[in-house]
Amino acid sequence: MAASQRSRSNDTAARAWSPDTPVELDDDQGQQGRAQEEEQLELRRGPWTVDEDLTLVNYIADHGEGRWNSLARAAGLKRTGKSCRLRWLNYLRPDVKRGNFTADEQLLILDLHTRWGNRWSKIAQHLPGRTDNEIKNYWRTRVQKHAKELNCDANSKRFKDTMRYLWMPHLVDVDDHRRRLLQAQQQQPHAADVFAAAHAAGMAVTSSSDSFATADSSYDEVGGIYANMHVGEMLVMNGGDWGQDTNQGLWPAADQSSVQATAGGHQFQDPELSGWVQGFSEGITENIWALEDIWKIQ
DNA sequence: AATAGTCGCAACCGCCGCAGC
C-alpha cells in the first residue's frame, strides 16, 4: 500500500487533466519512439463524450470486443485500450443493468462478501448485469456506511457475523420476526443466565469473552438481538447444538435454519449461488438498509 | 438564496498473471 500511496502522490500532476487536454508523458513514456509519443500525446482522459460512446459501441457492434489497444486505434478513439474496455464493460455493454440494487442483490452481495471478501469480479459473476465496479461502489458507500454506524469495520468479523447471523436472517420475514421478538422478550432469560447456560454446556465462552461481554451489555438494551449474533458465533464454536437447545423462542424457525445452514463450516444449500439467500427479500423493501430502524426499535 | 458538507458514481491508477515471442 505504501507503494501505491507513493505512486499516487506522483500522479498528482498527471491528474490535473481536463477532458479536452492531452495526457502528459512521464519520463519513461518519453523514452519510447517518437511516433508512439505523438500518438500518446493525443490520448484523452476523463469523462467520455457521447460521440466517443457511439464510436465505441458501433465499432464493437461491427467487429466485436477484445484486443482493446488495437480496437481503440482502429476505432479512431484517442483513448487507451484499458479506458475503452472499462467504458464498455461498466457502462456501454447492452446487458449492463442500471439502477438500484434489488433487495435480493443486496443480500447476495452481503453473503458473497462474507465468503470471498473484496473479490468484486467474482461476486459480480453471480449478479447478472452488475459490474464489479458497481458492486465495489455499493459496498464502499452503503455497506461501509452502515458498518461505521455500528462502530465496526465492514471487513471485521463482528460486522460479518452481524450480517450473517443477525441481519440476513432478520430479513426472512420481518413481520413474523417482530412478532416473535416480542414474544421472546417476554420469555427470554437474562443474559447472565444465558452465559451460565453456555458455560455449563462446556462452551469456550472465555475465548470470546469480549464478544459475549458485548452481547451481555447489549442484551437488555435490545432484547437479545446482539446476543443472537453471538449465538451464531457460538454455533460455529460448538457445532450448533447450543443454539438449538437453549435458544428456542429467540430465533424464528426460519432464522434457526439459516443459522444452521451457515454455522457448521459455512455451508450453503447452493454452493454457487447461496440459494438460501435467494428469495429472502420477497415482500420487503428494495433497500434492505431501510430496515435499519428495526435495530433502533428494539 | 448561498454556502458547506456529504454522497454516489465514473474513471483512473498500479499491480499481477498470462500468453506469445
Next chain:
DNA sequence: TGCTGCGGCGGTTGCGACTAT
C-alpha cells in the same frame, strides 16, 4: 528462460449532484 504487451483486478480519486444549515 526472460522479455514484452495485454487484460483483468482491486484500490483510490475527482467531481457533479444532492442535502443540510
